Amino acid sequence: MNQPVRVRFAPSPTGALHVGGARTAIYNWAFARRHGGTFILRIDDTDPERSTPENTAQILRSLRWLGMDWDEGPEVGGPHAPYFQTLRARLYSAALERMKAEGSAYPCFCTTLELEAKRSAAREGDGTPGYDRTCRRLTRDQAHARIAEGAPHVWRLAVPEDRGDIVVDDAVRGETVFPASAMDDFVLVRSDGTPTYNFATVVDDAEMDITHVIRGDDHLSNTPRQIMVFEALGHFVPRFAHLSMIWGADGKKLSKRHGATSVEQFHAEGFLPEALLNHLALLGWSLDGETTVFHADALTHNFSLERISKNPAIFDFEKLEWMNGAYIREMPNERFAERMMPWLEQAGISTPDDLEKRRDWYRELAPLVSERVKRMTEIGPAVAFLFQETVTVDPTAAAKAFSVEGTRDVLDAVATSLDGLAEWTPTAIEEVLRAIPEHFAMKPRIVFQAVRVAVTGGLVSLPLFESLALLGKAASVARVRAAEAAVSRT
RNA sequence: GGCCCGUUCGUCUAGCGGUUAGGACACCGCCCUCUCAAGGCGGAGAUCACGGGUUCGAAUCCCGUACGGGCUACCA
Numbered sequence: 001m002n003q004p005v006r007v008r009f010a011p012s013p014t015g016a017l018h019v020g021g022a023r024t025a026i027y028n029w030a031f032a033r034r035h036g037g038t039f040i041l042r043i044d045d046t047d048p049e050r051s052t053p054e055n056t057a058q059i060l061r062s063l064r065w066l067g068m069d070w071d072e073g074p075e076v077g078g079p080h081a082p083y084f085q086t087l088r089a090r091l092y093s094a095a096l097e098r099m100k101a102e103g104s105a106y107p108c109f110c111t112t113l114e115l116e117a118k119r120s121a122a123r124e125g126d127g128t129p130g131y132d133r134t135c136r137r138l139t140r141d142q143a144h145a146r147i148a149e150g151a152p153h154v155w156r157l158a159v160p161e162d163r164g165d166i167v168v169d170d171a172v173r174g175e176t177v178f179p180a181s182a183m184d185d186f187v188l189v190r191s192d193g194t195p196t197y198n199f200a201t202v203v204d205d206a207e208m209d210i211t212h213v214i215r216g217d218d219h220l221s222n223t224p225r226q227i228m229v230f231e232a233l234g235h236f237v238p239r240f241a242h243l244s245m246i247w248g249a250d251g252k253k254l255s256k257r258h259g260a261t262s263v264e265q266f267h268a269e270g271f272l273p274e275a276l277l278n279h280l281a282l283l284g285w286s287l288d289g290e291t292t293v294f295h296a297d298a299l300t301h302n303f304s305l306e307r308i309s310k311n312p313a314i315f316d317f318e319k320l321e322w323m324n325g326a327y328i329r330e331m332p333n334e335r336f337a338e339r340m341m342p343w344l345e346q347a348g349i350s351t352p353d354d355l356e357k358r359r360d361w362y363r364e365l366a367p368l369v370s371e372r373v374k375r376m377t378e379i380g381p382a383v384a385f386l387f388q389e390t391v392t393v394d395p396t397a398a399a400k401a402f403s404v405e406g407t408r409d410v411l412d413a414v415a416t417s418l419d420g421l422a423e424w425t426p427t428a429i430e431e432v433l434r435a436i437p438e439h440f441a442m443k444p445r446i447v448f449q450a451v452r453v454a455v456t457g458g459l460v461s462l463p464l465f466e467s468l469a470l471l472g473k474a475a476s477v478a479r480v481r482a483a484e485a486a487v488s489r490t
Numbered sequence: 491g492g493c494c495c496g497u498u499c500g501u502c503u504a505g506c507g508g509u510u511a512g513g514a515c516a517c518c519g520c521c522c523u524c525u526c527a528a529g530g531c532g533g534a535g536a537u538c539a540c541g542g543g544u545u546c547g548a549a550u551c552c553c554g555u556a557c558g559g560g561c562u563a564c565c566a
Contacts, residue, residue, distance in 0.1 A: 012566055047566065112564075119562090122492095130562075154564055173495065182493050182562085190564040197566045221494055221561030244496070244559090251558070282502065282514090289504030292514045309503070312559075316501050319515040329528070372527040382526095433524085448524035460526045 005037025006211050009063075009070075010201065013043055014050035016262035017062035019254065019315065020216065020246045023280040027243065028214050029068050030281070030303035040208060041073030043084045046200055051086075062263035066273050067296055072208075080208045085200055092195040095203045095233060096155055096188065104160075104232035105188055107143050107153040108135040130184020131156065155189040159228060166224040171212075171241035171305040178224040186225055198222055202229040205238060214241040214305070217312075241305045244312040246283055251314065259317050266320075270343070270375030275324040283313040293326050325374035333366035334359075340369065340379045347380035349387050365470055368462045382462060386470055391457040391479055393486070401453040402487045404446055410436060411484035414451055418468070419477050426465040433465065454483030 009025040011017065017025075032039035041063070045051040060074060072078025082088060099105035108131070110118075118132050135143070136158060147153060166178045188199040195203070205213065220242045230237045248258035260266045266276050274295060281299055282292065285308050291298075331339065337355065344350040355362055369382055385391050401407075417432045437447040452464050455476055461467060468476045 010566095014566080044566070050565095108564095115563090168494095170495095176494065178494070184562085187564055192564080194564085196564070201566085216560095217495070218560055218566090222566095224494095225561095242495085247559090249501080279502090284502090286503060288513095290513050292502090311496055311498095311503095313503090314501060316515065319502065322515055325528090371529095374527095430524090445524055452525060456525095458525090461524095462526085464524050 003209070003211060005032055005035040006040065006209055007032050007037060007214060008040040008042050008205070008208065008210050010042040010044045010204075010215075011059050012047060012050075013045050013052060013055035013059060014047055015055055016264055017059045018261055019263065019266075019276075019280060021059075022062065022066060022263050022276075023246065023283060024215060024243060025063055025068055026066070026277060026280055026299070027241075027285070027303070027308070029070075030299040031212065031214060031305065032071075033300035034303045037211075038071045039069075040078070040080075040210070041070040041083065042204060042208070043074060044197070044201065046085045046194065046197065048086075058264060062267075065267060066263065066277050085204065088200075088204065089194075091207055092189070092200055092203050093193075095199075095206075096195075099157075099188070099232055100155070102232070104158050105155045106136055106138075106158050106185075107147060108156045108185075108187075109146055109151050109153045110134060130182070131186070133185055136185060152191045154187045154191050156185040157188050157225075157228060157232065159183050159185055160231075163228065166227055168220070168223050168227070168240055170220070170223075171239055172308045172310060173220070173242060176220070183224060183228065188229070198225050199229060202226045202233070206230060206233050206235040210238050212239045212241065212305075215243065217242050217244050241308065243284055243308065244310060247312055247314045249314055249316075254315055258315065270377030271320065271324050272327050272339075272376070275320065275327045278327075279320045279323050283315065284309050293323065293330075321374045328370045328373060328376075331370060333363045333370075336366040336370045337362040340366070340376065343376045343379050344383070347384075349380055349384055361470065364466070368466055368470075372462070385456045385458075385461070386467070389475075390482070391455065393453060393457045393483065394459075397453045397457070397459045398483075398486070400459060401449045402483070404442075404450070406440060406442070407450050408484055408487045410440055410442070410447055410450060411454060411480050411487065413439065414447075415477050415480040415484060418473065418480065421473065424469060424473050426469045429468050430465040450483075451480065455479045 007028045009021075009028045011021050011025075029039050031037070041060075043056055043059075045056070056074070063070075070076060072080060073083045096105060110131075115131070122130075122132070135153075136156070138146075163180055163183065165180050166183065168176045168178065170176055186198060187196050189195050220240075223240055223242075227237050246254055248254045250258075254261050260269055263276070267273070277296060277299075278292075278294060281294075285303070287294055287298060287302055287307075328336065337359070341350070341352050341355055345352065365383065365386070369379055373379055373382060413436050414433065417436065418429070421428055421432055433448070433451070434444070437444040440447070448464055449459065451468075452461055453459060455464075455471065456462075456467060471479075
């Protein structure tokens with residue numbers, strides 16, 4: 001097959017974009033980009049009960065957030081539009097007409113009850129599953145007559161009598177053989193005229209000239225059926241690549257119990273799209289077995305089906321968190337300052353306007369924060385003390401840091417020293433504060449913890465001298481004085 | 491039941507006949523240190539699911555078994 005690569009991601013809008021679906025999308029996208037091919041987004045919305053426009057919108061949003069861009073599909077159009085299955089009904093009936101004419105599809109009038117009886121009988125007996133082809137034995141005239149009568153019927157695939165074993169040469173699994181005996185005349189079109197998944201998806205993949213089908217493992221068993229439809233349609237069979245599932249920590253299907261499952265939720269919880277992309281990419285694929293942190297371009301330059309692993313993966317939230325921290329840390333200060341803005345805004349701490357006014361200040365703040373947060377949601381709590389008029393001292397922290405004998409005098413000395421500082425920089429502040437413990441013959445950490453609690457309100461904070469520098473002289477001195485007053489009262 | 495797929499440190503993985511079975515997260519220790527992080531160094535952790543073969547030699551190839559998963563729908 002030497003034609004240009006065309007791949008597709010075909011989510012069903014019955015829910016939000018899941019991490020499993022996201023990974024499938026990423027692999028398809030990376031494969032297309034790597035080979036200069038076309039990445040198509042198609043919405044498989046044939047389930048009228050559960051499909052919603054809201055879900056579709058959310059899926060598109062999540063994909064975009066992750067950095068996926070599609071060459072054909074919703075919002076961008078393309079030569080094979082429309083890209084919603086519900087709008088492609090004509091194609092399915094056209095395909096069925098062709099198959100009827102060629103005898104590769106036939107009507108079946110068996111009722112659900114009859115089918116159930118057949119199934120349980122078969123299961124008791126030789127174990128051969130599938131439809132027993134009762135209606136296939138009807139003559140053309142008989143079938144026509146029943147249809148004319150208005151008898152409800154579905155359309156089934158007439159599996160060729162001479163069709164041998166079906167070999168799927170899967171790019172991930174290798175050669176997988178499905179015995180011909182296991183192939184049944186499955187339903188192509190329901191009695192209400194709508195196509196089944198196995199039919200619609202093949203008609204679409206054929207019409208869109210999909211060359212590689214990269215999708216979840218759960219479709220592997222359906223593949224021989226689909227291959228037969230491709231053959232009945234006289235269309236080339238694409239290459240398949242089946243991805244293993246992503247599980248929760250207990251080896252069960254990933255669910256809310258395990259934490260976030262939808263891409264949107266990861267976003268809300270403070271994860272960066274590039275980190276989630278990286279982590280997902282690594283769940284079943286490896287660059288070289290050594291490199292763990294890499295950007296999207298590494299994927300678009302190196303992605304290959306051959307390096308996809310066969311075994312299922314368990315989603316490791318801790319590793320993702322570490323990776324997110326790694327991405328935060330490597331971000332240039334300027335960029336981090338911009339990226340933290342939405343989170344500060346959301347927390348009601350700051351506004352983009354403020355960033356415009358004090359870019360330098362934010363640039364100084366950035367590295368102090370980025371070095372110690374793993375998620376964007378942690379930024380707010382870490383920097384809040386710098387944006388508030390006064391600080392509320394945590395009682396437990398106060399009890400710990402202010403209980404040392406002589407704290408009042410120490411804080412007085414600190415306030416005085418700071419107040420007398422002509423130059424308000426971290427180094428100048430450090431210099432003058434270092435002299436305090438010496439003077440009182442105390443351990444530096446004892447003194448600095450007292451100042452930290454006084455200024456930041458807690459026992460854990462951004463580096464002290466830098467924090468004071470960013471806070472400003474007036475506020476710093478005021479907070480130390482306030483603490484001093486509080487201490488003397490006890 | 492039938493048919494398919496999978497099984498390397500707790501987790502993600504490298505490995506594609508000959509390696510002291512490598513890396514990353516998590517964990518532990520030390521260093522750095524104003525707290526917390528980050529960083530540096532080191533450590534522990536895998537009888538390669540199990541049993542048979544093939545081979546001079548198997549985590550790697552073949553066959554079973556066990557355990558997990560998928561499909562077996564007028565769901566996708």
